[in-house]
Amino acid sequence: MESKVSEGGLNVTLTIRLLMHGKEVGSIIGKKGETVKKMREESGARINISEGNCPERIVTITGPTDAIFKAFAMIAYKFEEDITNSMSNSTATSKPPVTLRLVVPASQCGSLIGKGGSKIKEIRESTGAQVQVAGDMLPNSTERAVTISGTPDAIIQCVKQICVVMLESPPKGATIPYRPKPASTPVIFAGGQAYTIQGQYAIPHPDQLTKLHQLAMQQTPFTPLGQTTPAFPGLDASPPASTHELTIPNDLIGCIIGRQGTKINEIRQMSGAQIKIANATEGSSERQITITGTPANISLAQYLINAR
Known part of the structure; x- marks a missing residue:
């Protein structure tokens, strides 16, 4: 099977999507886009990088299978080089593996895992790479992340095998592709403060507050009957606490x-919600968590708990 793929016996055009962090994308683009330009020219694959100021970006690699493998090889070696460079300043002795995250339609993940995990086990054993298929789909999509880590050579062999599986069992039904959200979106209001979510942390969001403040100042204060103090909607009136x-x-x-x-104290502080964790009940494999606070506090607490 292997030789057939590399000799171009399966020279079909394929598209593979990778999920990367901003820093990784920066490394692939290179100064003034030189690295990615070189990768495109040398591999012959089309390499597109999703727009944006997102913490995560999608890198799409399209082309005949051999071009895709070349592009993957270049990316894997580039990441290895980055690891080596970052190690030269650190005292760590063991070199961490190169890790790539593919985005694969959930309908193809079954074939990738195989009956009772047989296929994924075979890929792990024959390539020496670690392969993990995420249990949950990526937000608002029908795709899952497949994480591959190992030496660049193991990763390339692994990608070849994954491509073979993807060609043999095309996705079923429509695929809703994963689109990372811009970094600026999830602004969560809690306790009169705006937070943006970055990775697993909620960071106070400065300009959101000034905008709100300006809006509040522009609003002509409306005076409800029998009330002489101007009421800014939502500034003093805190919504009733719910559970x-x-x-x-x-x-x-x-x-x-x-x-x-x-951690739980951190979540309490950041969300401003009260969080109670019930004691374990015998025979139950689950614990009850009760979150009390304003709807915004609750949603922030939920988000932070899920992120953990």
Whole structure:
């Protein structure tokens, strides 16, 4: 099977999508776009990088299979070079593996995993790369992330095998592609403060507040009957507190509570919500979490708990 692919026996045009962090994308684009230009020229593959000021970007590689493998090889070696360079300043002795994240339609993940995990096991064993298929789909899409890590050579062999699987079992039905959200979107209001979510942290969002403040100043204060103080909608009147309940599997509760409760306290502080975790009940594999606060506080707390 292998030789057939590399000799171009399967010279079909394929598209493979990769999910990368901003820093990784920067490394592939290079100064003034020189690196990506070189990759395009040498591999013969089309390499497109999604727009944006998103923390995550999609890199789409399209072309005949051999061009795709060349592009992948160049990306894997570039990442290895980045790791080596970053290691030269650090004291770590063992070199971390190169990691790539593919975005694969969920309908093809079954074939990739194989019956009882047989296919993915075979790929791991024959290439020496670690392959992990995410259990959940990426937000607002029908795609899943497939994480490959190992040496560049192991990754290239692994990508070849994944391409073969994808060619043998095309996606079923329509695929809703994953589109990363811009960094500026999820602005969450909690306790009169605006936060943007970056990775797993909520960062106070400065310009959002000034905008709100200006808006509030422009609004002509309306005076409800029998009330003489101008009421800015939403500034003093805090919405009534409500309660939301979640159940979390016992084996995950540790990452939410953190060492000596550090994580849960962090979530409480950031969200401004009250969070109570029920004691484990016998025979139950889940714990009940009760979140109390304004709807905004609750949604922020939920977001942070899910992120954990």
